[in-house]
Amino acid sequence: MKIYEVDFNEIAYSYQPFKLLKIFKIVGVNNFLLQNAILAIGFCFSFIFAAAFDETFILKNENLGLIEHPSIWIFIALQVTIPFAQSKALKKIYHLPNWNDQIIDHQYLITNYSNILAIAKKDLKLESLKSKSIFRFLVFLGLAAFIWNSYQNQLPDKFLGFDFWDSINNPVGYWLSRLYKLYLWCLLIPFCINNQLMLTFNLLKLLRNASKEGKVDLNPFTKNMNGGFHRYVIEIVTPIVPVLFIAGIHSLIVALIHNNLHYTPIIGIFLFCSFLFLAYLLPVLSVRQIIICEKKRRIRKIGEEQNEVLKKIRLKEEFYRISELTNLLKSMSYLSEEYNRISNWPGLIYSFKRFSIAYGPTLITVIIKNIIPLLS
Numbered sequence: 001m002k003i004y005e006v007d008f009n010e011i012a013y014s015y016q017p018f019k020l021l022k023i024f025k026i027v028g029v030n031n032f033l034l035q036n037a038i039l040a041i042g043f044c045f046s047f048i049f050a051a052a053f054d055e056t057f058i059l060k061n062e063n064l065g066l067i068e069h070p071s072i073w074i075f076i077a078l079q080v081t082i083p084f085a086q087s088k089a090l091k092k093i094y095h096l097p098n099w100n101d102q103i104i105d106h107q108y109l110i111t112n113y114s115n116i117l118a119i120a121k122k123d124l125k126l127e128s129l130k131s132k133s134i135f136r137f138l139v140f141l142g143l144a145a146f147i148w149n150s151y152q153n154q155l156p157d158k159f160l161g162f163d164f165w166d167s168i169n170n171p172v173g174y175w176l177s178r179l180y181k182l183y184l185w186c187l188l189i190p191f192c193i194n195n196q197l198m199l200t201f202n203l204l205k206l207l208r209n210a211s212k213e214g215k216v217d218l219n220p221f222t223k224n225m226n227g228g229f230h231r232y233v234i235e236i237v238t239p240i241v242p243v244l245f246i247a248g249i250h251s252l253i254v255a256l257i258h259n260n261l262h263y264t265p266i267i268g269i270f271l272f273c274s275f276l277f278l279a280y281l282l283p284v285l286s287v288r289q290i291i292i293c294e295k296k297r298r299i300r301k302i303g304e305e306q307n308e309v310l311k312k313i314r315l316k317e318e319f320y321r322i323s324e325l326t327n328l329l330k331s332m333s334y335l336s337e338e339y340n341r342i343s344n345w346p347g348l349i350y351s352f353k354r355f356s357i358a359y360g361p362t363l364i365t366v367i368i369k370n371i372i373p374l375l376s
Contacts, residue, residue: 037080051165150178225341248359
């Protein structure tokens with residue numbers, strides 16, 4: 001089944017502020033991902049200019065200059081990485097009917113997938129009340145973080161106990177970083193999180209509807225014992241992985257910089273919990289209900305068929321086939337056990353490994369540097 005290519009540009013430009021990036025078409029750059037990457041490079045040079053003007057490449061004592069401050073470079077990396085990961089995930093999910101080891105009935109997909117795509121596209125382009133409401137809430141959170149960060153940077157000694165390259169004491173760095181964080185926190189990150197949520201919601205909706213109509217083919221003999229749901233969970237989690245690792249590196253660096261139990265590492269751990277909920281727990285809690293429902297339906301059906309076979313054995317209707325029927329009962333019992341063994345938490349090990357690698361070092365650092373001394 002051939003599915004049309006997803007135009008990520010069309011989705012991005014449905015957000016009015018992103019239309020300003022079309023100015024890059026003057027130099028022949030028509031792709032939103034490239035335009036966003038060029039903008040990131042532009043901000044890099046502007047920060048270098050700010051540091052040169054304010055003389056803040058390296059600051060004395062505990063103060064942090066541009067080169068010494070990890071956050072801004074992590075943000076630049078996130079700016080380029082997040083939309084790229086989103087674009088790749090979008091293409092994979094839009095080509096879902098062509099996936100190998102598909103657990104949804106092929107005819108059902110052919111009949112219903114176009115409608116699901118149409119709804120998903122409206123959600124992604126902010127043409128539904130649900131997506132508009134979520135995006136506005138995310139912008140509100142980003143704006144709240146932006147206001148707090150701007151206020152904090154006006155009183156660095158009070159809140160942090162040291163100065164840094166984009167505090168109010170260094171005006172060029174301060175105002176350029178305000179412009180950058182406004183773009184990143186109040187537009188780009190809400191845009192990407194909203195995309196991730198809309199993709200997840202629509203994918204789960206497809207699975208739920210297929211399950212209700214009995215069109216999900218639960219497979220008890222998959223390699224990872226996930227009944228065939230592993231691929232769906234992986235495609236939901238994977239776009240978050242590069243973001244997770246970059247954010248994890250940032251949290252680790254911040255935890256190493258701050259000697260005391262500062263709120264910034266705590267925020268990093270809170271973000272870890274948010275990533276965990278958004279990327280894995282939120283979708284899997286819904287998938288888990290589908291798996292449990294399908295397992296019960298399959299086991300119940302096997303039980304009904306076993307009763308029919310058992311009735312034939314008891315009534316000796318097919319006496320000459322008793323041995324064959326007995327073996328059939330054993331095979332059905334084995335199949336029922338295999339269905340029962342299917343994990344209710346698909347992709348758990350895959351996700352746990354990546355979350356542990358990304359944020360494990362931060363947690364260990366916080367415990368060694370802060371929690372153990374407090375207990376002592």
